[in-house]
Amino acid sequence: MRVTILTHTPEPEKTVAAAARLCYSNTGPLEIMESLSEEKVTSFIQKLQKSGHMSPFEHVSFTFAIEGVSRTLLAQLTRHRIASYSVQSLRYNNPFKDELNDDEKDFLAKVKKENRAYLNGFVSAGGDATLFEKESKKPDAGENVPSEVQLENLSHFLRGVFDAAGKIKEEGLLLSFPEKFSRILSGTSFKFEVKDNYLVLSEKDTLDFCLYIYGGIDFAHSLYLKQKFVELCRNSRDFFDKIKKHARDYIKARYYCVLPEEIEKNPEAILAYIDALENCKKTYLAMVKMGVDKEDARYILPMGTCTNLVVTMNARSLYNFFHLRCCERAQSEIRQLARMMLDEVRKIAPNLFKKAGAPCEATGYCPEGAFSCGKYPVRN
């Protein structure tokens, strides 16, 4: 998500203070604007905030460019009626317009080659190739360890070996492999020790090795055993942290979608999300190819689909927005957006937005009662 202020009312704090001063003055607004010192501006704004006289805040507005947010966020944001919105349309834009061209065909051919290497590794380590029914059931190597594996496909071959016969030790993250793979593993830069007919990778190297075999994975098209991948994520927080970033970038690039916070915490949920996104995307593209208009084909696109928009809100409406959406109880994506917007407006008008934010931040008390996040004492 990216938030930028495109434009705003010039001298926002002075404008608010001048409008407020006018209410209690015999002079005209122009003279007031010219005569206000910085100290007076600050003091007027403080008085307005204290008394709740917020209508002068309506004279200044801020226009934001918001990029890379989901349509779920859009639905929540546009409930804030005192604002103006312009939103990138899925009626006119196909988010996957560059797909199914020659690049996509090249990409799929490359993955096919990598998957063949994976299956060779998997079968030569005793795995059952029929688990991957869609792929060839006759990999090149059979159950014998091949004498050589092309360096460019080695990581995929070794992922196959790991999935079929690699073990994850519960005490810390240690990986072991059958000894018959020693020659092939010596082609990597990782140092394995022989223990009870197994090759054991030191704890120090394990994370790098896991990233070597999983780091470049194409979640939807590469072969891998999902339960083993999930087990690895659960055993190593460091591995999972790195893979999460890969998954987030993958989901954005391949499906033009956001990976929400709660799904991101759970490796199984990430894979389930990707499965569903792949199905939606395939169906969308198939319908477009059948001649269905984008405006109707889009019904299959998920709520996580990204969009870009321009929003203008006046400072009073922003106060209300921050009050509702900076709270820990607000949903994570819109909370992140609200906090980013608050950071941006504070750079321009720090006094104006000094008291803005979740109610607890302004008052030191939480109004959420039994639903309180516990950060501040509850005021009933």
Ligand SMILES: Cc1cc2nc3c(=O)[nH]c(=O)nc-3n(C[C@H](O)[C@H](O)[C@H](O)COP(=O)(O)OP(=O)(O)OC[C@H]3O[C@@H](n4cnc5c(N)ncnc54)[C@H](O)[C@@H]3O)c2cc1C
């Ligand atoms: C934690 C949370 C959970 C939510 N859950 C739900 C939900 O389950 N279902 C759901 O439908 N919505 C839900 N909402 C959305 C919520 O009800 C509001 O629609 C949204 O937050 C916009 O707030 P608003 O009306 O104050 O903002 P704006 O529309 O920007 O209005 C600003 C202010 O103007 C005044 N105002 C505007 N229009 C009117 C009007 N017609 N009459 C009188 N006064 C008006 C009000 O004082 C209002 O606070 C949720 C919001 C939050 C923060």
